[in-house]
Amino acid sequence: MNALINKFKEYGNLPYEIEQELAKYVKSRTKQKGDFFIKQGQVVSSLFVIETGLVRSYFIRDNHEINAWFGFENAILGSAMPLFYDQPSFENIQFLETTTYHYISSKDLNELYRKFHEMSNIGRKIAEECCVVVAERAMSLQTENAEQRYNSLQIYQPSATQRISLGHIASYLGIKQETLSRIRRK
Amino acid sequence: MNALINKFKEYGNLPYEIEQELAKYVKSRTKQKGDFFIKQGQVVSSLFVIETGLVRSYFIRDNHEINAWFGFENAILGSAMPLFYDQPSFENIQFLETTTYHYISSKDLNELYRKFHEMSNIGRKIAEECCVVVAERAMSLQTENAEQRYNSLQIYQPSATQRISLGHIASYLGIKQETLSRIRRK
């Protein structure tokens, strides 16, 4: 079964009829390391689920790339939330490994939200969960020092430190790569 | 009209019949400075809108109070998101000024989400907007230094620096109050 549809089912009841309807709009792709899911300035937003692979979201600030989040297998991820804004994306989403994923455009998704009450409920729960995840990240950045944030990352996303380069992780933690290198040395 | 219902209407179409139904569950209160909307450990979550007044959300870490956010007039605010979790709150929500607000319990709200497709859509949009707001806060904490964060606060919540004590603002910015005092001196 499709990983995106499975993911949706985790959030609420999805009658077979609606699942079939959803399936019509879900597309799948495999992309190579370095390819982009979305580039800054584009006006396509989507929800996607990774089957295998790894992705990062980053934005540019003062001519530097800043990593906003990493996406692993089975995570439900979005570009340019809230999906209905339809404004040019300020973020870039790039694959760090060869990645197979399933996605649905926000246009189609909003259509399904409009048509099916169950879909709207699922969309709400996904967004509510997103709030919690992002709020925890903000809390970590607000209250923890560099070393504590790195330790938290190792606990909550242990594969991150294996699969992602030191520079990318440092950027995500809001520190310089030299600092992260020194934290690791300990 | 009720500030909470008005707020809901900003997010989507709300037929009169459903508005009437919603109105049955919305309660209003006025509380004094220092009172609590919710205390850590309680299992009541709600959505609320402030008519007049000011509120802060904080949690405890290493025996210190850490401010997570401030709520001003007309903002839509939630305790213990996602509302349906029904787990004990880890946050405290306390009024910093005499505050009049309107609220609905997550129990009642979820009932309305279940009953009315329009309500579910509005709830989803509220949660999606929440994601964006929290993500911007995380970005600020990740990329800006103390002085830049303080300047951002002055731009996006100008009344905060007027109405909230230095110690509370420092905690929200993730710095010590001595540091904020020195930033202000400049």
Added chain:
DNA sequence: CACTAATTTTGACAAAAGTCAAAATCGTTT
């Protein structure tokens, strides 16, 4: 295997933010 490019580490130093204690200021209440 050798060469190149990218990534990581190291060192010396600078800047930012924290710590602790004390003094100054502000707001309220008598």
Added chain:
DNA sequence: AAACGATTTTGACTTTTGTCAAAATTAGTG
């Protein structure tokens, strides 16, 4: 106006993190 408590500011010093340049390591490619 005096006195009290809470809040804010200041000073001296420490710790954390950043900066810059160079060296070391690793990964990929012919």
